[in-house]
Amino acid sequence: MASAAVKTAKTETIRPGVWAQFRWTMSNALIITRREVRDSFRDWRIIAPIVILTFLFPFLAQFVAGQFVNYVTGFGAELIGERTIPFLLMVVGFFPISISLVIALETFVGEKERRSLEPLLSTPLTNTELYIGKTLAAMIPPLVSSFGGMAVYMGSLVFGELGWRPQPMLIVQIVTLTTVQALVMVTGAVVVSSQTTSTRAANLLASFIIIPMTLLIQGESAIMFLAPDAESSSGIGALWAIILGMVVVVTLLLRVGNSIFNREELLGRTIDQLNLKSAARRIWRHVWMVDATGRPARSLAEWYRGGVFASLGRIKTAAWITMAVFLLALAAGFALGQTPEWRLTLVATGSLSETATNLGQYMNISTQLGGFRFILWQNARILLAATLLAMFSFGVAALVLTPAVYVVLGYLLSQVMLSGVDPAFMFAGVLTHGIVEIPVIVIATAAALYLGAVVTKPPKGMTVGQAWMAALGDVIRIGIGVVLPGLVLAAAIEAYITPRVVLLVLGGG
Amino acid sequence: MIEAYELTKVFDDFLAVDRVSLSIPAGSVLALLGPNGAGKTTTVRMLTCILAPNSGRATVAGYDIIEQPEQVRAQVGVLTEQHGLYERMKAVEYLDFFGRVYRLEAAERRRRALNLMDRFGLTNALDKRLGEYSKGMKQKLALVRAMLHNPPVLLLDEPTSAMDPHSAKLVRDAIIELQRDERTFLITTHNLTEAQQLADKIAIIRSGRIIASGAFEELARQFVGDPVMELRTAAPFNGLVKDVSDLVMVESSGDDWIRYRTTDPYSINPALLRRVTGLGVDVVTLAPVSQTLEDVYLQVVKEDEGVPANGERSG
Incomplete structure (x- = not known):
């Protein structure tokens, strides 16, 4: 019976072909993702903000948008009112993905702190499978909430009083921005997590992610209000440039994360001491x-x-x-x-x-x-x-x-x-x-x-x-x-x- | 089944494991003993391919720990020092998750999980959240997890440390049974009685070096000398030590007992009995004084304290 299990392990860990290898890697990674997502959804501290930000906050944003449009229209500044609507869409999308940072820190360093990582590291899963699995697990719940929130917000605007008709490419840009921002935060969180052994220290270090992201959001907001091509059917050029820049950052962070997320790094560090x-x-x-x-x-x-x-x-x-x-x-x-x-x-x-x-x-x-x-x-x-x-x-x-x-x-x-x-x-x-x-x-x-x-x-x-x-x-x-x-x-x-x-x-x- | 040659691990400037060599044949148990921070866990982590050695090499179940880490981990069941359970999960979900990781079929996962849970008396706790488990139950579940994929090699770090005596016996029995089934064990423990009971071979590690290794009897002979025999008489007898001094070298004595060492109990003991009974003394018992692993361990460590580095002994 033992030898049967041994043979299974031997034959299944070596798989030829790039596509087969990719499928094998993803299938292993998704085992981790499923567990982590299920675990996340059992934590009311994660569920509560997700539900609020998906189903309540969009209506609040829609109400604010309506009030603001009416207010600025009274001063003949309809343009500002119009541009506030997609700006709030970005905000509705961004708030839930900020949770991804919390989940990522919890998923990576939290597990290290609780010492539940070592049994996982003792399994045949590769570092890359663990890394992908955990990264997806940190991203999926906030992104689902973010997309859900944006859908609720847009629905309430399109079918509501304002009867907003969004520029499709701008929506694509905002959704893409939201996704890459979530990726930047999660991949950044892995790098932060690798340098700490406690969630407290990780949360402190997370300001290295939060502060640049906040500045970026402010920049994006200014662009959305001031861009001369804000109504363009091909989207705002500056936002495409930001998306491209973020993709480069994500690529580099993924590379760093994949090299940092290895067993040696994760278990070699035992104290947060700067010597x-x-x-x-x-x-x-x-x-x-x-x-x-x-x-x-x-x-x-x-x-x-x-x-x-x-x-x-x-x-x-x-x-x-x-x-x-x-x-x-x-x-x-x-x-x-x-x-x-x-x-x-x-x-x-x-x-x-x-x-x-x-x-x-x-x-x-x-x-x-x-x-x-x-x-x-x-x-x-x-x-x-x-x-x-x-x-x-x-x-x-x-x-x-x-x-x-x-x-x-x-x-x-x-x-x-x-x-x-x-x-x-x-x-x-x-x-x-x-x-x-x-x-x-x-x-x-x-x-x-x-x-x-x-x-x-x-x-x-x-x-x-x-x-x-x-x-x-x-x-x-x-x-x-x-x-x-x-x-x-x-x-x-x-x-x-x-x-x-x-x-x-x-x-x- | 496990062959390690001069494994060395350095953390920054700290030499955690220094040229450790081990050989554990299939179906045998090696107990790795040593004080806290001696390098036991680091050695286990290297054999599980969690940490890469700075130098040296090892094979586990025929796979190289550097070149074939995934294959090694597929062959090994590990009980870690910290059990590290997911406290919001139920036992049945937890084992199912690890069963998936080890690519066991759904029916097989369930069957093995139920069997092992039953074996360790955890059947009633299958649907309990792990956060509600006691420390001992958590340790048993962690052991079930390590055995779930039926690995040929088991690396167990303090397998019974948090268990009550009954549970600890269950675990020891399971190890003995699995050993009969040709499983190979490396156990690190501070429980010397348990180590003596289970291990075919003992290795003592200190400051990252193996300072003694061999079967218990070999180590006992090497470090605490020949077996000690004790003779007890029915009544106090003055002059006994003097009367037997030509036969044995008495190490210690009381009014009605003497202790001596002998390399040849088969000829010395009958001769001594004949002498004592010939003197008209009634003998109550003549038996070996049991040498414990604790005696050996303490002696080994004590001797090593006075020995410069690289003074490895082998039993």
């Missing part, structure tokens, strides 16, 4: 170590050989992506400069050698030293800001902030070329120090991208925290070993040599 000293010690050790055993470097040469180059090897993929983005940014700036509405009407007047003579007056030690300091500080702070922002944006900020300079550069190049001036001076002005500076900026940006993105897919055998600390160690190592010396050298060339090369090219040397 900064220990973390700093580990990062520092990673900075100086030269092999997997954690042995510190005995000489600078060994540190470069075993440490810095190893870190550079790890950011190779990020470096290729960064280079591609930089080239795209340059091309985009150049292309933008070609469009008539962005074209500057530069006229080539005066001789370049005259310009060079004028510029030459400023070439002295004190201005050059000031220039050196300014260039170094400017480059360093941009890269530092990109690295810091990358940590909170899965690396995306690094790929937005630093390439922006290259858009400007591409644009300027196009304008110079369009004005008929020989662009050689520009190449001289950029490439003389750029030979050092550009690779250094690519490396620094790639390191920031790597640091931000590592949480979405930690290396095998590492938890998210371990991977992040190791990545931070890599970034510091690259920063000290490559970026800082590179920036100093590039700033020195830019301050002392580049101007002379430019003058030479301009004919004033």
Whole structure:
């Protein structure tokens, strides 16, 4: 009898084919979902708000909409009244999905707190099946309530006194927004839950989700009132942009959530203790170590050989992506400069050698030293800001902030070329120090991208925290070993040599 | 059925399990003993593929814990340290849920759930919400859950800790019965009497290291020495120790008793009896003083306290 069960388990856990695998995964995930949803509906603290928000709140919103429309019509502001109706539809939809955050925190960290997670983790279910099952369970009841509430609200308006005839695409947008917002909250809650062991701590950390979501809703509300295309049959453009942005955020959060929602992360953490000293010690050790055993470097040469180059090897993929983005940014700036509405009407007047003579007056030690300091500080702070922002944006900020300079550069190049001036001076002005500076900026940006993105897919055998600390160690190592010396050298060339090369090219040397 | 080789687990800077090796053949019971925080639960979690070892390897029911975690978990029934029941569910729903997770057919789920509930005396509580269960009932239900899919390997963390004596006996009987059916058990417990009663092999873990392992008799011989015999006389007898000193080395004595160790009770005991009766002393009993696992355990831990790291012994 035992062997029969064993055979069943053996044969059924390995299933060929993507579709069969997907069905198997979903079927397992839905076992979890069914249980969790049933459990949620047994909790009056969840049922009560869902019922109120589905069946009572829409009528209240409908009453408010009617009163408001009548009120503003009295002042000849019918437009505001009209736009309040879909705005309230969004509010009616949003209130129930805010419960999804509570259910998600309860489902993930609540179960961890009650210690009921371990028996589930001991079953053959995969991490992904558990993650999907619980995510769906956190989303379904609030979304059902949200859609129900919106249907009740719309029904009461369409068939009620106001006789509202909604723009179908706007309804689609609001429903889509509601769904992706619920997804953002639930996937965000998983990330929050993984960092805590108690619902109390999770609720405190949930403000990192609630506050941005509230700001977003305020933004969406303003858009719905002010958008010039509010009546468009294809929906409000800005709302589509928000939906797209949210889908990107959901994708990244799902990726992070799936890597965080693993048995090791869930049971490895036992207390919510922030041990900064220990973390700093580990990062520092990673900075100086030269092999997997954690042995510190005995000489600078060994540190470069075993440490810095190893870190550079790890950011190779990020470096290729960064280079591609930089080239795209340059091309985009150049292309933008070609469009008539962005074209500057530069006229080539005066001789370049005259310009060079004028510029030459400023070439002295004190201005050059000031220039050196300014260039170094400017480059360093941009890269530092990109690295810091990358940590909170899965690396995306690094790929937005630093390439922006290259858009400007591409644009300027196009304008110079369009004005008929020989662009050689520009190449001289950029490439003389750029030979050092550009690779250094690519490396620094790639390191920031790597640091931000590592949480979405930690290396095998590492938890998210371990991977992040190791990545931070890599970034510091690259920063000290490559970026800082590179920036100093590039700033020195830019301050002392580049101007002379430019003058030479301009004919004033 | 379970083969672990040098399993190691490090949490940040804390070495929780240090090169633990275990071998548990099919149909046998290994009791993993050790103080709180010794690494027992971490070892069980590694064997259940909940935690990944930093180094070392293991197979459970023929499956590799690193490469085939889902297959391993399908073969294992786990009773966790915390029972972790869903308190708003009824027992019948709870077992049905886990039956589904293990992909048992509906009829099979029900049949096995009812059988096991009956076996552990929980039939009357089938339709009760789990929040209403007593601590012992919860533990029994958790055990039923672990056995539901009829796994060949059972990893039980403190299986009887919250139970009354009757329930604990039911569980022990179930383990013995399942063992006869070629099931393999790894039990972690602080109940040394139970461990001695159930286990074919004992492993003592301390600070993440296995400091002793082997059958109880082997460990007893190794750590507390040869069996101790006790001879009791009908009346006080002065000079007994002196009169038998050429036969046995007396360890302790009273007015009407002596205790001694012997490596060869088959020849020494009859000779001693002949000597004592020859002296005209009436003997009431001559019996071995039972060595308990507690004696062994305390001795092992005591010795380890003075032993530097890596001083593993094997019985």
